[in-house]
Amino acid sequence: MHENKYLAIYHDLVSRIRRGEWKAYDKLPSEHELAARFETSRETIRKALNLLSEHGYIQKMKGKGSIVLDVGKYDFPVSGLVSFKELAQTMKQPVRTIVHELAVIKPDGELKQQLRASSKDEVWKVVRVREIGGERIILDKDFFLKKHVPLLTEEICEDSIYEYLETTLHLPISFAKKEMSVDAATEEDRRYLDLNGDDRVVVVKNYVYLSDATLFQYTESRHRLDKFRFVDFARRK
Amino acid sequence: MHENKYLAIYHDLVSRIRRGEWKAYDKLPSEHELAARFETSRETIRKALNLLSEHGYIQKMKGKGSIVLDVGKYDFPVSGLVSFKELAQTMKQPVRTIVHELAVIKPDGELKQQLRASSKDEVWKVVRVREIGGERIILDKDFFLKKHVPLLTEEICEDSIYEYLETTLHLPISFAKKEMSVDAATEEDRRYLDLNGDDRVVVVKNYVYLSDATLFQYTESRHRLDKFRFVDFARRK
DNA sequence: CAGTGGTCTAGACCACACG
DNA sequence: GTGTGGTCTAGACCACTGT
Numbered sequence: 001m002h003e004n005k006y007l008a009i010y011h012d013l014v015s016r017i018r019r020g021e022w023k024a025y026d027k028l029p030s031e032h033e034l035a036a037r038f039e040t041s042r043e044t045i046r047k048a049l050n051l052l053s054e055h056g057y058i059q060k061m062k063g064k065g066s067i068v069l070d071v072g073k074y075d076f077p078v079s080g081l082v083s084f085k086e087l088a089q090t091m092k093q094p095v096r097t098i099v100h101e102l103a104v105i106k107p108d109g110e111l112k113q114q115l116r117a118s119s120k121d122e123v124w125k126v127v128r129v130r131e132i133g134g135e136r137i138i139l140d141k142d143f144f145l146k147k148h149v150p151l152l153t154e155e156i157c158e159d160s161i162y163e164y165l166e167t168t169l170h171l172p173i174s175f176a177k178k179e180m181s182v183d184a185a186t187e188e189d190r191r192y193l194d195l196n197g198d199d200r201v202v203v204v205k206n207y208v209y210l211s212d213a214t215l216f217q218y219t220e221s222r223h224r225l226d227k228f229r230f231v232d233f234a235r236r237k
Numbered sequence: 238m239h240e241n242k243y244l245a246i247y248h249d250l251v252s253r254i255r256r257g258e259w260k261a262y263d264k265l266p267s268e269h270e271l272a273a274r275f276e277t278s279r280e281t282i283r284k285a286l287n288l289l290s291e292h293g294y295i296q297k298m299k300g301k302g303s304i305v306l307d308v309g310k311y312d313f314p315v316s317g318l319v320s321f322k323e324l325a326q327t328m329k330q331p332v333r334t335i336v337h338e339l340a341v342i343k344p345d346g347e348l349k350q351q352l353r354a355s356s357k358d359e360v361w362k363v364v365r366v367r368e369i370g371g372e373r374i375i376l377d378k379d380f381f382l383k384k385h386v387p388l389l390t391e392e393i394c395e396d397s398i399y400e401y402l403e404t405t406l407h408l409p410i411s412f413a414k415k416e417m418s419v420d421a422a423t424e425e426d427r428r429y430l431d432l433n434g435d436d437r438v439v440v441v442k443n444y445v446y447l448s449d450a451t452l453f454q455y456t457e458s459r460h461r462l463d464k465f466r467f468v469d470f471a472r473r474k
Numbered sequence: 475c476a477g478t479g480g481t482c483t484a485g486a487c488c489a490c491a492c493g
Numbered sequence: 494g495t496g497t498g499g500t501c502t503a504g505a506c507c508a509c510t511g512t
Contacts, residue, residue: 040482040483042484046498046499061497064490175470177469180466232415233412233415241500278502280501281501301479301510302510303478
């Protein structure tokens with residue numbers, strides 16, 4: 001496993017910050033100083049620092065230096081592509097995934113359009129419920145183009161589909177477009193979730209693209225209103 | 238007004254893409270070619286292309302080239318700090334801002350904590366309603382530390398507070414943390430908004446920081462459920 | 475193989491902050 | 494003034510993609 005120099009420096013600095021080597025509002029060493037310490041060029045240090053900045057670890061100030069922030073260490077994930085398994089690992093509550101449906105289907109009108117699929121394409125349909133603290137909170141409906149994902153099993157769906165796609169199939173998942181809104185709850189929502197009488201759910205629609213910019217997955221995540229929470233760290237452009 | 242070379246190139250390429258000089262899935266010229274065309278170095282071109290990539294305009298592919306995407310041209314804003322006025326300009330519906338309250342207050346317990354203010358700090362409180370297509374949809378409650386914002390008028394609040402802060406006061410707004418959730422509607426929500434009987438609202442809490450990492454604004458944006466929509470473009474790290 | 479984007483270097487000059 | 498981060502250059506080598 002080979003890691004880029006700037007990524008290695010980024011990870012090194014992240015772990016130092018997390019370990020408390022620098023506390024919030026402490027100044028980092030200057031870029032010149034860091035370049036000498038890591039025996040590299042300043043531009044490479046700057047790549048690492050820009051990553052830290054984008055991820056909310058530091059704030060850079062022209063003419064002054066870079067200071068460590070205290071946001072960004074908590075409340076992960078920030079905006080980004082994060083799978084439920086990665087998210088679950090940061091939570092205290094016990095979580096469980098129940099697979100309700102796992103089948104190959106022919107996409108119909110709306111779904112075909114969403115996946116930009118042709119009539120000949122076959123599509124995996126996966127319906128899962130996420131249980132958190134004993135309550136059924138999230139209904140996940142995933143659709144994959146079968147030409148990209150030849151095999152799926154119940155075991156994979158109970159673990160992490162993302163992990164399987166990336167580490168086993170080596171699919172180059174690259175970017176996604178998310179849309180969030182509040183919609184009326186369907187009969188399916190009422191059947192699979194503990195809605196406590198709510199007639200609405202938060203719907204997160206996720207369009208996932210590969211690195212050649214082809215769409216290969218459409219996911220609809222339906223959350224119980226009172227348990228929904230989304231955190232986003234954003235920099236002014 | 239001086240603009241950096243890589244920013245100028247970025248803006249040039251954005252406008253060419255928006256004008257349709259390259260269509261979706263077209264290949265951009267290679268970085269080498271662009272460097273020659275813009276009479277600059279490849280690293281500078283790469284800075285511009287990375288901006289295009291981050292903003293969802295292009296997809297870079299090692300060994301192949303960069304292609305133009307069709308997401309990112311619509312559905313603005315993507316995740317980011319965007320003021321209501323900027324957002325309104327991209328909408329078709331007529332919008333209006335009504336200022337209900339504009340006062341200097343002493344922060345009480347919860348607010349003091351949220352703004353990390355001391356008992357001596359004075360705080361601007363602004364309550365505004367956003368009307369879209371004739372309906373009162375969004376209730377915005379803004380709190381600014383007065384030491385950063387000496388003067389606020391009703392005219393400024395009806396226009397764009399952000400514009401005033403950035404272009405007139407030159408406050409270096411730098412980053413923000415957003416939290417979204419669905420909460421019970423308050424008496425205030427029912428009074429100011431056309432809720433149509435809903436007993437919940439989408440709450441977006443926004444903590445805004447200056448470039449020296451000091452918090453100076455807390456905003457709570459309360460949206461009617463059925464009109465709430467949030468779009469996010471995210472790249473896999 | 476040639477062409478592409480990804481990383482890295484060792485410098486340079488600039489704008490900004492602070493004493 | 495010194496020191497900081499921001500930009501820019503002209504090269505280099507690498508890994509990947511296509512033919």
